[in-house]
Amino acid sequence: MQIPVFTVDAFTNRPFSGNPAAVCLLENDLGEDLHQKIATEMNLSETAFIRKLHPGDDFTKSSCFGLRWFTPASEVPLCGHATLAAAAVLFHIQKNTNSVLTFVTLSGELKARQVEDHIVLDLPLYLTYPQVLREVEELIKAAVGDMVVQDLRYSPDTKKLLVRLSDAYERSVLEELQVSAQHFLSAEKTGKVKGLILTLKGNPSGKHKGHDFYSRYFAPWYGILEDPVTGSAHAVLSSYWSEQLGKKEMLAFQCSRRGGELKISLRNDGRVDIAGQIAIVLKGNLTF
Secondary structure, three states, rough: OEEEEEEEEEOOOOOOOOEEEEEEOOOOOOHHHHHHHHHHOOOEEEEEEEEEOOOOOOOOOEEEEEEEEEOOEEEOOOOOOHHHHHOOOOOOOOOOOEEEEEEEOEEEEEEEEEEEEEEEEEEEEEOEOOOOHHHHHHHHHEEEEEEOOOEEEEEOOEOOOOOOOOEOOOOHHHHHHOOOOOHHHHHHOOOOOOOOEEEEEEOOOOOOOOEEEEEEEEEHHHOOEEEEEOOHHHHHHHHHHHHHHHHOOEEEOOOOOOEEEEEEEOOOEEEEEEEEEEEEEEEEEEEE
């Protein structure tokens, strides 16, 4: 069996930065266990599987496809960067002729469209609620030690914990913070938290002008110690920072070692548009 596979760096226009995802194009149904085996083999934070919904569908002409995402350890309900990568394969490699692509996923229907040199994802927007410190104290200590935490929020829909560091800190503090995400597993065993977001307000007068906020994201509960650039985390961050800053249009930067930029626009229908650029770095075939 041969399956076309691609590696796409998402939320960047430079190869080897942003967040890499593998994308597989499935001409035929794939055995359930093979999805996980392939994702484990690819060993990237996400492998996306695009499938045809009807026998007569075509990767160049059809506008609606099934989409699933797997980490090396498990299937996940939402992955922004691998959706961006999947849309890039259809638009740029398959030369799909539609202006908007729809993906049927575990998080409902997601849409992707091309706008100039960006691909825009229409994602759910997830609200956050105040979180009591004592319930997650051990986890926060494992993440940031004695750093000053300015705000603490929880997103029940995504099981993500948002930890906002004090505005007194510069971006470099977040970038240089040594985080041992492996320790999060022993600090949080209840199943309440499946992802930890560290975030920091942008500094308009600092040397990195133009970014409204910064973040880093950790999900060892899904086998991802640190994710380079995370669309799904920004589906949570967007609602939080929009409320804090009083803005609907924002530019965000995820401060991982690879780094990546996301353009955010809150929609009037309670969802969020997250746009990014891509770089395709590998084309090949899985053979088994």
